[in-house]
Amino acid sequence: MPETSPIRPTDDEARALARELISKARFGALGVLEPQTDMPMVSRISVSTTAQGIPLSLISDLSHHTQALKADARCSLLVGEPGSKGDPLTHPRITLQCEARFITRTDDTFATLRARYLSSHPKAQLYIDFADFNFVELRPGVAHLNGGFGKAFTLTPSDLGLAMD
């Protein structure tokens, strides 16, 4: 970043906004590395959270992003959707730098996640039991919060209320 870095010191208001953006997200934009080219590739995924508050998605083996995450678990998740009015750049959003961890249908925790996920995404009932769908936790490292112009913060998992093991 240039010397005129606009990053502000993290405060409780920033932490609260970041947690709200994550807990309220229903979908987001996932960035992965395309296996053959190592180019970034962005696609839309559903977003929920685990009981611990870790972002969670339900993704299909048939998707480009699933194949990419299996080759390289490093990814990025953008959540915080603007409404249809006003300047979208003034709406708060957060970028999480993440590591993907798959929870497959044979894992002990799958049933618990299934029930939790359906409570936030009831329409997923239509495909949640398809064999090619599995859960993936998107475990955050550093996070970049943008609360609108001049309101940029760099947050840690601890700021997000997450104790990553």
Next chain:
Amino acid sequence: MPETSPIRPTDDEARALARELISKARFGALGVLEPQTDMPMVSRISVSTTAQGIPLSLISDLSHHTQALKADARCSLLVGEPGSKGDPLTHPRITLQCEARFITRTDDTFATLRARYLSSHPKAQLYIDFADFNFVELRPGVAHLNGGFGKAFTLTPSDLGLAMD
């Protein structure tokens, strides 16, 4: 992709949907490579188009994504925003694999782009003349269109109506 690849043969309906998603986009999710780590990083940017239909954004030198694009021009743009109702995964969207090309304030075409951009993003009047803001064309290569479940297509710049030089 697995042998059961869900990619359909490209048809005129897919081409028309792709062009509509790009021409109507007001913002999108940009994926870049973080310079120090080569991790993907996704952030929100404004989106307009050039007169030729190439996606265009106005970005600040103070942003992570601008610094990243100056180090590596390869990027990805997701456009096609769902509304607030229904399953976001059934809403059409398109992922463009792009190369970024900056148009700075001293370029001959800046004034033309400035006028065009303000017609689609009038609120940018507040910051478009700040010295740290420049335009960037996101020049598409391959594109991945997802028109909803079971409606995946792989498109070329020609399918998008773009003749890339």
